[in-house]
Amino acid sequence: MSLPLIGTLKLRGRLTLYVTLLAVAPLIISTWVGANTTRQMMQDQVHEMLRIEAEGLKDLVEASLVERETSVRSWAEDSLVREALLTGSYEQSDAVLSRLQLRYTTFTGLVLFTESGRAVSASTPALRDSFLGQDEAVRNAPWFKAAQEGHFTSATLTQEDPVFGMQVLHLAAPVMESRGGRRLGVLLAAYDWGQVGEVVKAALERARSRKNESFALEVRTASGTLLFDSRGQDAWHVPNAVAAEAINGPEIADVGDGWRFVALSDPEEVYATVNKLRAGTLVGVLAVVVLAALAAFLLARGITLPIARLNRVVRRIVQEGDLTQKLEVRSKDEVGELAESFIQMVDNLRETTESLQRGTRVLTETVAELTRAAEQQESNITRQAAALQQTQVTAQEIKQTSMVAAERAGAVLQVASRAEELGRGGALALTESMSGIQTLRDQVDEMADQIGRLNERAQRIGGITQTVKGLADRSNMLALNAAIEAVRSGEHGKGFAIVAKEIRTLANQSIQSTAQVGDLLEDITQAILKTVELSEQGQVRMEAGLAQARTSGDSMRALSTIVQDNMNAVRQIANAVSQQNAGIAEIFNAMTDLSTMMHDTMVGLQASQRVTEALREVATQMQQVARSYRV
Known part of the structure; x- marks a missing residue:
């Protein structure tokens, strides 16, 4: 309400408005501060929870990758694998690779390649046959070149592998000669990337227990390319989703260095409790405002009734000049004291008026004499x-x-x-x-x-x-x-x-x-x-x-x-x-x-x-x- 509009209200309306504001303003301010504080605390808790889940996912995936990379390097150093590449007899290496796949089910297959990119041994004959005639493609593959240089790469993880028919992480390690240090070939272990879903299952179950159905986890490369999404094909997209992320740092060297692990939720679901609390608080505040306005109106009415009677007497004196009327005083509060003072003022005004009437007659006669004397002096x-x-x-x-x-x-x-x-x-x-x-x-x-x-x-x-x-x-x-x-x-x-x-x-x-x-x-x-x-x-x-x-x-x-x-x-x-x-x-x-x-x-x-x-x-x-x- 603007100030000019307030100025048009009468005393009863202004008293009602002011008392209501004095009663309600602290409540509104405290409620607003409390709601904001509660929402901020809830946001901090949600962000902290999401950060912990992202950090946990990062630690699990990083530990899994480090373990898989260590396993692949140890398999590449197996004497039977080296012997197979040196002698050209691959029956024993086939047995070794088949046994490793049965033991480590997270790998979909293991393949041994020569330096020329030819598949000579695999965990299954069908897998080895699927690489026949693809020597040049193998040599140009990023994972093969990375293995020759002595490290792992995740460049091929963003797309589905045509041989394995799924999204796999190519963990390839060089097979080196035990004495001379000469590279003999490359051992490829195809890690089933879908196994990450098993890793995040525990975190998703914890979110479900908290009634957070929109909780999801993502794995992205340093450039933002999506590698994994726990929502699968039914991924929801919220522009203002609440998210927290953890970055796989270089402290422990692995193929996932620089990956971003993101935990996110729908803000409407996360802040539903806060919104309900805010709505309930708003209803309570409105009820308090109505009660405070009613109490202020009754209080203002009790104050303004004697003043209204006094106003009628004053208006009659101003309009009619009647100083003979009497005012009855019924209260002993400040308004009653004001009425008594007004009665005394009317009595004094009556006496003053009588004296003024007598003085005006004398003043009129004196002015007439002064006028005659001034006219005679002006003539002279x-x-x-x-x-x-x-x-x-x-x-x-x-x-x-x-x-x-x-x-x-x-x-x-x-x-x-x-x-x-x-x-x-x-x-x-x-x-x-x-x-x-x-x-x-x-x-x-x-x-x-x-x-x-x-x-x-x-x-x-x-x-x-x-x-x-x-x-x-x-x-x-x-x-x-x-x-x-x-x-x-x-x-x-x-x-x-x-x-x-x-x-x-x-x-x-x-x-x-x-x-x-x-x-x-x-x-x-x-x-x-x-x-x-x-x-x-x-x-x-x-x-x-x-x-x-x-x-x-x-x-x-x-x-x-x-x-x-x-x-x-x-x-x-x-x-x-x-x-x-x-x-x-x-x-x-x-x-x-x-x-x-x-x-x-x-x-x-x-x-x-x-x-x-x-x-x-x-x-x-x-x-x-x-x-x-x-x-």
Whole structure:
């Protein structure tokens, strides 16, 4: 049952359900755990029993195979059998094989073969004759090849042997020469595989005594091929059969190493007792559930009847508002205590309703008086707000006019400041110009002095040039005299004449260079004199310009003083206008604050009106609530 469906049940149904669950749930859980535990124990017992039967079958078959293999090997070592193969006389070997078959009835026949696969001796002549002409088939048989290699094989056990006409286990052992160890032939002992049924008969009888008719035993190869089934042709096949198996291990070497011995049963038959027990338990649990549900219903009915009566009284109070009705209490349990508490609550509610009705009348009258006072106060504040709004508009206009005056005073102040800066800049520039002119005058005076000194040095160079010219003339004369003396000297004076000629040439060049230097000095002197004249004229003009600059400087200083005085006056005017603007702004802010306060007062008054209206509504509602009960 889902939780929403449980929520739709009444108290009686929920109590019945909960009590039933509390009573039955532990029983169901314990029964379920016990049934599962019992089934698990039964499964463990069945599996253990099947495992024991499989192990027993494995041990029996393994012991039987080991015994048969040992017997076959001992028969292959018989001296008469060896002698028969050596001499080719087989009367004695036929007698030996016939006697062995009579003693060991589990073998269907014994045959002696040569190395070429020819049957030469057998337990019966008919058996020997049945192998005539099959030498090649014998040589290719798996059991024959295994015997030549010295071991046994069960490869041919999965099919019926055509010679013996049944399923046999070919146990073949080599016949060896006693001294040389040479292989003489192969002895075959055909073990009747149907004898396994005799081996498992005891296990099947034990299962029948336990009423387990479906018990069966199987023998399979390692690959799963079926070798033996105790059920025979009427084998039943159950997909979920209960089975246990044992594997023939290599601990004891035999032909059945790796075989799987399986014991199995039908689960319906094995677990029939458990299923019957489970069915009986289920019936008992259902009976307990029915009894627990009936007891829970009676218990819930006894609990919910007083609550139902109390519910009817409560519903009448809610629907009709009748607080005059009485409730009878008949029980002394928790439900009776709840009913007494409810009666007391109704009495208290009656007294509360009477007090509420009296209070609502007083509250209604008080709200009416508050409404009249609020309306009168709203009318007065409305008139004050209109006058304040007109005053605020006037203050706004004054503030705008003051702001315009302040802006214009600021503009004049900026212009005066610019004029003051220009005056200061002009005076500074004039002062710098006068300093530059004075510096230029000093440089011109110094240049005049330098030109004078240059003229003097040029005159000195002219004197030096005249001296050099005189020396050149004298050298020329001396060279001429030397040339004359050289001519007089004849051959001895030719070298001296050449030297005198060169000296004369140099003297002539010096005279020409001196003349050129003199011309250049004359030109330089004239240029210097012209420069001196121009310097003197520039100096005179510079003196005149310097005088005019001094006059302009004095005028500029006077103008700067006037601008400074105007600047101070404008600054005072601007400060006065700024102070006036600040005062007007404070007046406007005060008007704005006053307007804000008036607005807040209006909002508060409106809130008071809303509260009064809400109180009126609450009073009305309280009056309606108080009137909804009869006291």
